[in-house]
Amino acid sequence: MRKLLPGEKIVERGITFERLRNGDGLFTVNVMIDGLRIHRVVGRESDGTTRTQAEEFIARLRTDAKHDRLSLPKGRKIALSFRDAASKYLEKLELEGGKDIKSKRMRLNRHLVPFFGDTPLSKISGFDVERYKKLRQQEKSARGGDRVSTKAKERGAQPVKSARTTTAGTINRELAALSHVFSKAVEWGWLAHRPAKISRLKEGDGRIMYLTVAQVAKLIEAAKASDSAHLYPFIVVAVETSMRMSEILSIRRENVDVERRAIYIPKAKAGRREQPITAHLAAFMKDYIEALPPGTPWLFPSAAAKSGHTVDIRKPFIKAVVAAGLDPALVVRHTLRHTAITHLVQAGIDLPTVKRISGHKTLAMVERYAHQNGEHIQAAMDTLQTRLKLG
Missing domain, CATH: 1.10.150.130 (Tyrosine recombinase, N-terminal domain)
Structure with missing residues (x-):
């Protein structure tokens, strides 16, 4: 398999290995089981997929068929x-x-x-x-x-x-x-x-909950006083990037480029992407990473977590929300993402750029944020009036 050139493939016992143009390898299976042809993509070499896994996949298909788990059109018993x-x-x-x-x-x-x-x-x-x-x-x-x-x-x-x-x-x-x-x-x-x-x-009614600048400041102050060492940096990253909670908590230090002011997200909801960050956050991240224990790959490490990093921060977040005088029934962790995106829109940033920053799949999803207090819309109308020299 290692000697295959891009576009070449090997087929053996129902398993096909193809060398793709980008150099990656793709495993697929094409077998007949109980009179039904099954053609499936097993996985890519870059994801760790091996021939052994492809063989195990076929074995599972045969076991499933034996126990009537494929809903085959004939002879289904269970x-x-x-x-x-x-x-x-x-x-x-x-x-x-x-x-x-x-x-x-x-x-x-x-x-x-x-x-x-x-x-x-x-x-x-x-x-x-x-x-x-x-x-x-x-x-x-x-x-x-x-x-x-x-x-x-x-x-x-x-x-x-x-x-x-x-x-x-x-x-x-x-x-x-x-x-x-x-x-x-x-x-x-x-x-x-x-x-x-x-x-x-x-x-x-389609309205999205977000925090004002003053509320963000109160929440950050409450986070600084939290018993959780992760809460303050989590909130700073969230409000300065609009990243989702799972994306933030799974950041690896190797994926942070403070010089280019970017965070690489390998498994974002809409596919892997590069998250731009502010100059303030880049400086914050540089100091934060330097203070991490040596050898720790995660920005939010957790020895107790199976993944090696913190996966939830709900309890300390709720305490900080209450301490900031906010309503925990309305202000949740995802509110920070809404807050960052809403303020980008209200600052007059064009929607395609906001989409690039937020990582949304479509512009229609970003347009939901052009709805809030209307100050940015009124400012746009004032600009139009001035340009046309009316009034």
């Missing part, structure tokens, strides 16, 4: 449950190099799998989906009110006190994960067609 489908879905999605797998796994394991459980994937109806939506909406609470998880509620558990709420946006993202399971199940031959239609919830 219905594929949603629980098993979710597990297989995540496994195959990783092999295909799917996006946002961490979030999909969280939504499936925390809410969707506990609800749909052993229900056959092909038997999930529109009524089941609506019942799920209703149950999740019932978890909405008043500020500081009662909340109980979907899984606990199904068991009849009593609610516990919490300031968190289940928003329409949160439920819609869970429904999007469910919809993707349906789509992939059809693509992979588990289902002949999607079992149910999924309609999304209306997400309010």
Whole structure:
């Protein structure tokens, strides 16, 4: 395989290895199992995929077929449950190099799998989906009110006190994960067609919560006094870049280039990208990195975390929000991203540039931020008036 030139390939026992133009290697399989031809991309050499993994993938396909897990059109004896489908879905999605797998796994394991459980994937109806939506909406609470998880509620558990709420946006993202399971199940031959239609919830009036300059200053002061050594740098990075929480907490020191004022993000939601940073943040990062323990690859290391870095900062963040005199039911970690993007728009930065900074997939997603107090819009109209020499 190492001797192959770009464009050349080797095919053996249903496994194809192709040397791509960029020098990377691609493993695919093309086999007949129980009368059904299965052609799948296993993975790229640069992602660590090996021939052994391709062989193991074929072995799993044969095992699945033996236990009627592929929903083959003939001889199916065991219905594929949603629980098993979710597990297989995540496994195959990783092999295909799917996006946002961490979030999909969280939504499936925390809410969707506990609800749909052993229900056959092909038997999930529109009524089941609506019942799920209703149950999740019932978890909405008043500020500081009662909340109980979907899984606990199904068991009849009593609610516990919490300031968190289940928003329409949160439920819609869970429904999007469910919809993707349906789509992939059809693509992979588990289902002949999607079992149910999924309609999304209306997400309010479209307004986005963001912090004023004064509120940002109060929150930063509260973060400086926090017991968490990671909270202050996390907030500084968030409000000066608009990066997502997962992107910030998984920054490696090798991916920070203070001279070029950029942070490389290998696994962003919309694909890998380079995040520009301010001169202030570049200087801050230089000092912060120098103060890290020697040999630590992460900017937010955590010996207790399986990943080696901090994955959540919710508790100290809530304490700082309260200390800053803000409402923790409204100001969440993602609010910092909204804040940075909103202030960019209000400062008169053109939307394509804002899109480049925020890492959004489309301009339509950025246009949502051109909505807030309208000062930047009024300033634009004043500019037009002056240019036309009116009034």
